[in-house]
Amino acid sequence: MTTQNSFTPFAVRDICCGLEKVRTSIQRRLIVAIVISQLVLAIGLIDVAVFVTRAQLRKAFDVALQGRAMSIAALVRYSEDEPHKLFFESDLTPPPLEAGVPDLYEIVANHRTLIVRSSNWPAKIDVGPPKGERWIATYVVNGIPYRALRLDHIPVLDREGDAPASDFLRVTYASPIDPVNQAVNNVLLYIALGSLVLLAISGGFAFWALRRSLRPLAALTASAGAISTSNWELNPPEEALGTLELAPLTQAMTSMLNGLHRSFTQQREFLANAAHELKTPVAILKSTLQSLLQRPRTSDEYRAGLEEALDDMARLEKLLHSMLRLARAEQWAAGNLRRDLTPVDVGLTCQLAIERLQAVAQQRDIKIDFTANGPIRLPADPDDLELVWSNLLENAIRFSPMGETVRMSVHSNNGQSCVEVVDHGPGIPASELPRIFERFHRADTSRARDTGGYGLGLSISKALVEAYGGTIEPHSQPGEGTRMVVTLPVQR
Amino acid sequence: MRVLIVEDERRLAENIARSLRESASYAVDVALEGEDGLYMAQSNPYDLMILDLMLPRLDGLTLLKRLRSGGANVPVLVLTARDEKESIVALLNAGADDYVAKPFDLGELLARAKALIRRGKGQSAAVLKVANIEINTADLSVRRKGEMVTLTAMEYRVLEYLAHRPGAVVSKTELLEHLYDFNWERFSNVIEVYISGLRRKLEDDDTKLIHTLRGQGYMLRA
Numbered sequence: 189m190t191t192q193n194s195f196t197p198f199a200v201r202d203i204c205c206g207l208e209k210v211r212t213s214i215q216r217r218l219i220v221a222i223v224i225s226q227l228v229l230a231i232g233l234i235d236v237a238v239f240v241t242r243a244q245l246r247k248a249f250d251v252a253l254q255g256r257a258m259s260i261a262a263l264v265r266y267s268e269d270e271p272h273k274l275f276f277e278s279d280l281t282p283p284p285l286e287a288g289v290p291d292l293y294e295i296v297a298n299h300r301t302l303i304v305r306s307s308n309w310p311a312k313i314d315v316g317p318p319k320g321e322r323w324i325a326t327y328v329v330n331g332i333p334y335r336a337l338r339l340d341h342i343p344v345l346d347r348e349g350d351a352p353a354s355d356f357l358r359v360t361y362a363s364p365i366d367p368v369n370q371a372v373n374n375v376l377l378y379i380a381l382g383s384l385v386l387l388a389i390s391g392g393f394a395f396w397a398l399r400r401s402l403r404p405l406a407a408l409t410a411s412a413g414a415i416s417t418s419n420w421e422l423n424p425p426e427e428a429l430g431t432l433e434l435a436p437l438t439q440a441m442t443s444m445l446n447g448l449h450r451s452f453t454q455q456r457e458f459l460a461n462a463a464h465e466l467k468t469p470v471a472i473l474k475s476t477l478q479s480l481l482q483r484p485r486t487s488d489e490y491r492a493g494l495e496e497a498l499d500d501m502a503r504l505e506k507l508l509h510s511m512l513r514l515a516r517a518e519q520w521a522a523g524n525l526r527r528d529l530t531p532v533d534v535g536l537t538c539q540l541a542i543e544r545l546q547a548v549a550q551q552r553d554i555k556i557d558f559t560a561n562g563p564i565r566l567p568a569d570p571d572d573l574e575l576v577w578s579n580l581l582e583n584a585i586r587f588s589p590m591g592e593t594v595r596m597s598v599h600s601n602n603g604q605s606c607v608e609v610v611d612h613g614p615g616i617p618a619s620e621l622p623r624i625f626e627r628f629h630r631a632d633t634s635r636a637r638d639t640g641g642y643g644l645g646l647s648i649s650k651a652l653v654e655a656y657g658g659t660i661e662p663h664s665q666p667g668e669g670t671r672m673v674v675t676l677p678v679q680r
Numbered sequence: 681m682r683v684l685i686v687e688d689e690r691r692l693a694e695n696i697a698r699s700l701r702e703s704a705s706y707a708v709d710v711a712l713e714g715e716d717g718l719y720m721a722q723s724n725p726y727d728l729m730i731l732d733l734m735l736p737r738l739d740g741l742t743l744l745k746r747l748r749s750g751g752a753n754v755p756v757l758v759l760t761a762r763d764e765k766e767s768i769v770a771l772l773n774a775g776a777d778d779y780v781a782k783p784f785d786l787g788e789l790l791a792r793a794k795a796l797i798r799r800g801k802g803q804s805a806a807v808l809k810v811a812n813i814e815i816n817t818a819d820l821s822v823r824r825k826g827e828m829v830t831l832t833a834m835e836y837r838v839l840e841y842l843a844h845r846p847g848a849v850v851s852k853t854e855l856l857e858h859l860y861d862f863n864w865e866r867f868s869n870v871i872e873v874y875i876s877g878l879r880r881k882l883e884d885d886d887t888k889l890i891h892t893l894r895g896q897g898y899m900l901r902a
Contacts, residue, residue: 467761468689468734471783475695478786482703500691 215398222394223387230383234376241375245368246335250324253337256282257361260293261339264303264357265346274344274355276304285363292334292362297344297355326365333369336362404428412441420449454522458515461627469507473500510644513575514627517651529567534605534676535560535598537570541577542596545585553591556581561599566678572652576660579645580609580672587613587670600678604658607674616664624662625650649674681797681841682707682858684724686717686743687732687759696730699786704794705820705836707861714738721747721754725857727797730789731776732759741774748775755796759784794818801844808843811889811902813882815843822882829881834859838874839882842890842900851897 267273284291295303310329323338338360407425424438480493542556584594588611595610627647653660658676683706687693697708711717714735733740758779808815814823822829837859891899
């Protein structure tokens, strides 16, 4: 498996179940994002730096150009021989800004008379018409880029005695701009190299910091990995608890685990209970068969023994069925009541239950009296309701003296449907009342045993009623019979 | 031997009772709930009590404690659906002598019941020997000088009871109390019929085994 892990830049590939799954790595994504944003930032910074540097250098260059222009303008003198004749004192020409590459200059007096032009002044250069006092432009002369400055209307500095200064000069001076470009390129190079180094350092730092800040996640993963059916406690490590982003995850995991633990415990308890309660019926069946085999018997005896075993089986089956029904009802009561329930008539389910128990009642000469106060409908599964009423009626019949009447009535009360089952049996002592809904609780001894009850009926009824959001209440006094009242909300 | 079964599952109680009657030739009484069980245990001299724990009206553990605090030392074999260590320890501390966990094996229950009865009478071997008589309590066979002797069920019961207490005087009342369950009519003269039957099958002119002590009872001795 691990040999399949090839480190691609953005994803870790591994082969699982024959399918190639590509897993993205948050860490890698974050590092890539950081590096890209830093790169953008660096490029932006370089741009700005180059722009500013170039502007600064140009400005300085222009100042130097102006100085040159002024200094050559100062070399224009009046001739001593010819009055008002201007000439250029070429001996004093300043050295070029860049050694080896001569500057270009031209001085024109009063827009008419060319006073001087540098020897390398190109034949074809169009400085164009006058464009104000001061003008600046860039030219390429003989393959070398020049920056030119033109100053107009500069008075001749030289004074000829008391003559009025009426002559004006137009000075054009150009120097190669290469040194400036060179300097800008140098700056660009230095900044770019520096940025690259810083980028590498900060990328490395980001990698390290991310690793470090993802450590709580790894720790949380480790503690989540320690969860098992014998250990439901999530022990979130301190670093995970102290991490803002992990707190909701930790919380969600804890509550999920609690829910799972509850339901797991419930299931396990049910299983333990079921196993425990099955022991007695299994012991009965086993003892029936073993005692049958203890000595040779006649075929009639074998037949009788097998019939007994079948009876035992039937009881076992009934118990199993009841336990499953109870488990399901309790699961619903715990909040998992499913279903798209359609409204059913409560009175009708009562009548069905009465019909079902009529035979048992007749056996004991017991009359079942039923009154319904109008149709009451509520959303429910009719089978569930019928089972609840059957269980209540069965108890009422079982504990009623022969020839008595069991009363069952349905009425509505404040948006609730109310079903009562009343018997005239011996009643339930106050000390027993809280226990009658306990699983496997049996009120009386031999009678309950003979009818095959396992003490699950009332537990099932209670769980079912609660699953529908209702209540079931026993009212009883010893010697005065028992009244069971079931209240079910009509609207859920 | 007479055994009391206190078990609320009628079918289970009946199966155990049938097995004890058929395979051990014991007299068996059944109580279906705790209060009855305690009363019966206190008012009859049982040789063994088989006690279920989950009982209506009075649970098995309380019954056991009350029985022991009343000074009864009948051996008690407990039927339990739980086999956790704590509940077993609590059981034994409350005075139980042994237990089997449901669903138990009937043969094992029988063997444990017999062992408890033997130990209650101070015996440990399953085969009891008195003079040249061998009584195998496991398969209910009796041999005299190595030869199988055929006894009726009641003759066997009398012999087994006497053989568990060799050399002791056993009164007729004691025999009646230990050999019959509630469903039998007790006639004291019937015992004498069994005794004479046993004498005829086991004794000859030289060896007298069952001695009659007038006004006191019987004694099995070489």
